[in-house]
Amino acid sequence: MTWDSAGEPPTIYVTPPKTGSAPGPGDRMLARLEKHGQSYEARIIRKLEAATPSRLVGVVRESPHGIHLVPIDKKSHSEFAIDKADLAGARNNELVTAEPVHGRIAGFSRVRVTERIGSMDSPKTISLIAIHDHGIPVEFPQAVLDQAKAAQPVDPKGRTDLRSVPLLTIDPPDARDHDDAIWAGPDSDTGTPGGHIVLVAIADVAHYVTAGSPLDKEAFRRRNSAYFPDRVVPMLPEELSADLCSLKEGVDRACLVARMVFDAQGHKKSHRFERAIMRSAARLSYGDAQAAFDGKPKDGMSAAVKKTLADIWNAYRALTIARGKRDPLDLDLPERRVVLGADGHVASIAFRERLESMKLIEEFMVLANVAAAEALEKTKTPLIYRVHDTPSKEKLFAFSDFLKTLDIAFAKGQVMQPAAFNRVLKASKGKPHEAVMNDVVLRSQAQAVYDPANIGHFGLNLAKYAPFTSPIRRYADLIVHRALIRAFKLGDGGLTDKEIAALPATAEHITMT
Numbered sequence: 314m315t316w317d318s319a320g321e322p323p324t325i326y327v328t329p330p331k332t333g334s335a336p337g338p339g340d341r342m343l344a345r346l347e348k349h350g351q352s353y354e355a356r357i358i359r360k361l362e363a364a365t366p367s368r369l370v371g372v373v374r375e376s377p378h379g380i381h382l383v384p385i386d387k388k389s390h391s392e393f394a395i396d397k398a399d400l401a402g403a404r405n406n407e408l409v410t411a412e413p414v415h416g417r418i419a420g421f422s423r424v425r426v427t428e429r430i431g432s433m434d435s436p437k438t439i440s441l442i443a444i445h446d447h448g449i450p451v452e453f454p455q456a457v458l459d460q461a462k463a464a465q466p467v468d469p470k471g472r473t474d475l476r477s478v479p480l481l482t483i484d485p486p487d488a489r490d491h492d493d494a495i496w497a498g499p500d501s502d503t504g505t506p507g508g509h510i511v512l513v514a515i516a517d518v519a520h521y522v523t524a525g526s527p528l529d530k531e532a533f534r535r536r537n538s539a540y541f542p543d544r545v546v547p548m549l550p551e552e553l554s555a556d557l558c559s560l561k562e563g564v565d566r567a568c569l570v571a572r573m574v575f576d577a578q579g580h581k582k583s584h585r586f587e588r589a590i591m592r593s594a595a596r597l598s599y600g601d602a603q604a605a606f607d608g609k610p611k612d613g614m615s616a617a618v619k620k621t622l623a624d625i626w627n628a629y630r631a632l633t634i635a636r637g638k639r640d641p642l643d644l645d646l647p648e649r650r651v652v653l654g655a656d657g658h659v660a661s662i663a664f665r666e667r668l669e670s671m672k673l674i675e676e677f678m679v680l681a682n683v684a685a686a687e688a689l690e691k692t693k694t695p696l697i698y699r700v701h702d703t704p705s706k707e708k709l710f711a712f713s714d715f716l717k718t719l720d721i722a723f724a725k726g727q728v729m730q731p732a733a734f735n736r737v738l739k740a741s742k743g744k745p746h747e748a749v750m751n752d753v754v755l756r757s758q759a760q761a762v763y764d765p766a767n768i769g770h771f772g773l774n775l776a777k778y779a780p781f782t783s784p785i786r787r788y789a790d791l792i793v794h795r796a797l798i799r800a801f802k803l804g805d806g807g808l809t810d811k812e813i814a815a816l817p818a819t820a821e822h823i824t825m826t
Contacts, residue, residue: 324352324815336360351814368410369393369424370445372433375405382411382424385446394418399425406433408441436657440541449539453550456527461550464521464557467567469590471804475570479594479617480514481625482560483674485665486598489545490538492516492785494560494593495677496621497628500574507577509628513681514591516558517567518784519794519806522549533819536826538786542651542659548786558785562596569794569803571681571781575628579635584684588803594618602670629673636676642731642758642772643738645751678782679773685793686767686779694800695813697792697820699780701770702759703729712757719746731774762824763789765816789823792816 325346327336336342341361347354371384373395380400382393385408393411396418403409403426411424430445431438444451453461480494493515500508522528532548539546547554560566568591573584595618601611605622647664654660682699689696704712706725713723716737727733734754741750758772763780770778781797784790792808799807812819 324818325355326352326818327355328357330357351811368412368427370408370410370430370442373400373403373405373407373409373426379419379421381421382409382426385442392421393424394421395424395426399423401426401429403429407431408433408438408445410445436653436659437543440543443541444539444546447539449546450531450535451546453531454527457531458550460527461521461552464552466557466565467517467520467590469565471588472567473570473587473589475512475514475568475589476565476592478512478591479621480512480560480591481595481597481602481618481621482562482593483597483599483602483670486600489540490547490554490558490785491560491593491596492518492558493674493678493782494568494591495625495674497625498621499624500576502574503582505576505582507631508582509575509624509631511573511575511628511677511680513571513573513677513782514560514568514589515570515681515782515790515794516560516785517569517588517794518549518553518558518791519569519798520567521553521557522791523806524795524809524812528553532788532791533822536788536823543653543657548788554785560591560593562593565590565592569797571684573680573684575631575635577631579632581680581684584688586685586688586797586801586803588798594621599668599670599674602673603668606670625673629676632676632680639774640730640732640735641774642754643735644755645738645747646755679775679778682778682781683775685781685797686777689779689793689796689800690767690777692800694796694808695765695816696779696796697763697765697789697816697823698767699761699770699778699789700764700766700768701761701772702768703771704757704759708757708759712753715753729771731772763820764824765820787823789820792819 327344329336336357343358343361344355345358347356369382369384370386371382374381374383380395380397382395394417395411399414408430409426410428410430411426414423414425416423430441478496480496482491482494484491493513495514496512498510500510502510522532528549535548538548549558560568568589570587570589571584572587574582576582594615602622604611605614605619606626610619647667649662650665651659652661686696686698709725709729713725716723721737721740723737738750738754741747761770761772767777769776779793780787780789781793782790784794792812795806795808795812798804
């Protein structure tokens with residue numbers, strides 16, 4: 314369906330047919346539209362034949378029988394003919410995009426080359442194939458670029474001033490963006506012995522990306538940033554993702570802060586959210602932080618940064634007590650790091666070292682996400698949750714059958730908790746099947762999705778969990794930021810009534826990526 318009006322298109326909800334399979338992306342349907350308030354319901358009458366795609370990605374192949382385009386989409390079993398006049402300079406074995414044109418050549422439908430992407434002999438073509446095959450937008454519309462270039466640093470007026478607080482960014486050494494910073498210190502609010510205050514500061518993307526703006530529409534279309542070994546396709550232009558929304562060391566940046574207070578056992582006593590201005594005291598890698606935790610800080614590290622790292626570590630030790638009692642799913646799935654050489658070919662693939670500093674950042678982020686969900690629920694503000702259902706009966710039966718081959722008992726009828734899987738994982742530690750057990754446990758889980766209705770997060774063993782910590786690269790987190798701004802009257806850029814009405818469709822749209 315096309316929308317030619319200058320205004321916003323209406324929301325259309327598709328009702329699946331009572332018989333037959335539900336429609337999927339790209340399916341063509343004849344449907345009857347019925348208006349319900351500001352949205353429409355599409356009742357499917359019948360499925361239509363598939364149309365020839367308006368945009369094809371494929372490889373040019375020259376042979377004595379002519380010039381053909383071989384689509385990279387494995388679902389496509391048809392080749393297309395290309396007239397020499399329609400090659401646009403493309404050569405044999407070159408990856409291109411093409412569009413259909415009228416007519417046929419030797420029985421094959423014709424296409425015209427619209428863009429030359431690169432030679433299939435180039436190692437960088439692998440990422441380009443993935444990008445084009447999945448329809449990931451690469452170029453930003455001019456209106457989006459213009460809005461990003463016009464963006465300016467925020468005025469600190471009206472914001473909590475945290476520029477004297479030594480907040481730290483701790484990321485992988487090859488991180489392409491820095492949208493979160495942390496700080497911790499002794500509990501000065503209640504004076505509880507052994508208590509901690511934890512700050513999690515996240516780039517205030519909502520200040521720059523306002524609902525309905527060109528930046529917002531493009532971010533919604535992309536839904537996420539996409540990462541590849543040799544490039545990143547960002548959700549937002551570099552003026553924001555790599556600059557104004559990147560918490561650079563020593564530079565004033567706008568942020569939204571979760572301020573949480575914990576007791577000595579890691580139980581949260583209170584939390585609040587503030588719109589602030591910050592200035593990162595240091596940009597550290599996981600390795601830098603871990604060395605400091607191990608008593609070997611790198612040369613030149615300031616006393617303020619060393620103290621903050623010590624306080625962060627003390628807070629984390631308390632938080633691990635509460636985490637241990639919560640007993641979330643404890644999978645050991647080492648991350649692989651792909652290293653490319655100067656020629657673009659893969660130089661090595663190795664396991665990325667799993668440091669305690671990584672777990673620390675993960676725990677701080679998880680707790681900030683929980684605080685966001687709790688804060689919004691308390692104020693009855695609609696939001697998008699990250700939910701993870703319990704494993705299905707079918708997957709549990711399959712998992713139990715697998716365990717029987719190893720003479721491991723697993724009661725399928727029990728009330729399922731992550732602890733049941735953790736016991737199996739713990740029993741497999743150090744045994745030949747340890748790696749495969751982690752993989753099988755992972756495969757037995759449901760898929761996590763975004764949803765405005767909360768069912769909890771099984772894997773993390775949490776009753777409520779909202780995506781808050783990465784609005785620079787995830788649209789769902791931007792929605793949660795806007796909800797917090799609306800709930801606590803933190804200024805402009807809050808969630809609009811129109812966005813609230815569209816939350817179910819937005820959550821489904823984001824989950825698809």
